[in-house]
Amino acid sequence: MRAMLLNAAGTPLSEVALPLPSPGPEQVLVRVHACGVCRTDLHVIDGELPEPKLPLIPGHEIVGTVVEIGARAGRFARGDRVGIPWLGYTCGVCRYCLMGRENLCERARFTGYQIDGGYAEHALADERYCFGLPAAYPDAEAPSLLCAGLIGYRALALAGAARRLGIYGFGAAAHIIAQVARFQGREVYAFTRSGDDTCQRFARELGAVWAGASDEAPPEELDAAIIFAPVGALVPAALRVIAKGGTVVCAGIHMSDIPSFPYHILWGERTVRSVANLTRRDAEEFLALAPQVPVRTAVQTYPLTQANHALHALKEGRVQGAAVLIP
Ligand SMILES: [Zn+2]
Ligand SMILES: [Zn+2]
Secondary structure (H helix, E strand, C coil): CEEEEEECCCCCCCEEECCCCCCCCCCEEEEEEEEECCHHHHHCCCCCCCCCCCCCCCCCCEEEEEEECCCCCCCCCCEEEEEEEEEEEEECCCCHCCCCCHCCCCCCCCCCCCEECCCCCEEEEEHHCEEEEECCHHHHCCHHHHHHHHHHHHHHHHHCCEEEEEEEEHHHHHHHHHHHHHHCCCCCEEEECCHHHHHHHEEEEEECCCCEEEEEEEEEECEEEEECCCCCCHHHHHHHHHHEEEEEECCCCCCCCCCCCCCCHHCCCCEEEEECCCCHHHHHHHEEEECCCCCCCCCEEEEHHHHHHHHHHHHHHCCCEEEEEEC
């Protein structure tokens, strides 16, 4: 099978031909129809996340059909369409797993990081972490539900009952979550890079009541904010525009350092928190909700072999919505 392989952090992916893997007892072999390109992939490739498997096939928003089934696997049949997300394995016995917080599992393993992912024609996955996908979504539009959608959904839940919601960084996750937030009757305030008119227009098209630069003051005090951009300076910026009791949710896996800030912007029971990974329950809830909204995903597709171009475009903020690789 053809795959795009990371040999060392900080180097471009190389196109290789690999033998087709066979599924282990609990695994399925999936023929990949589409795989999303996520900012986390950039962090892995750039060496900002510690100790990836190397060499590694990145990619953790995988949509494909099951073509082979392991000896003890039986959740899916050959030909079933499945999604393979970031969460690839949990131990089931650590204290986090036992309290229903498998996203924090001590021995969790992640697709496209510690397990080979979907920048390839085929991928293996533990069937217990795969999901059936809503039929309403064509292959190219489904990958962004699996990470941008899921992590965004978890971030939205952790923002609490906020009616006026700020979103910093209007990329793949934000464009999905803005639709869900609006469906839930919230008002969305979109913050983008200064002067990014295209992005601000895109946010307004998706129902944002206001869109502006991240250093601008919104017309109303906000109840909560979600930061999707990997920029630590946005944490104090968001604290300055949320009301007492409000929460700032940092939804990325990596962020530049947060500058020091005066205590009075945290005072008033404001909270700063992060969101880590996802649970299978988040996935079930979100995948049931998405077609009801209905969430529409904006997608730019690239051939698999153009993975380096897609990553570069994402890094430069040139992707509107989500970038998706098609083998
Ligand atoms: Zn565990
Ligand atoms: Zn992701």
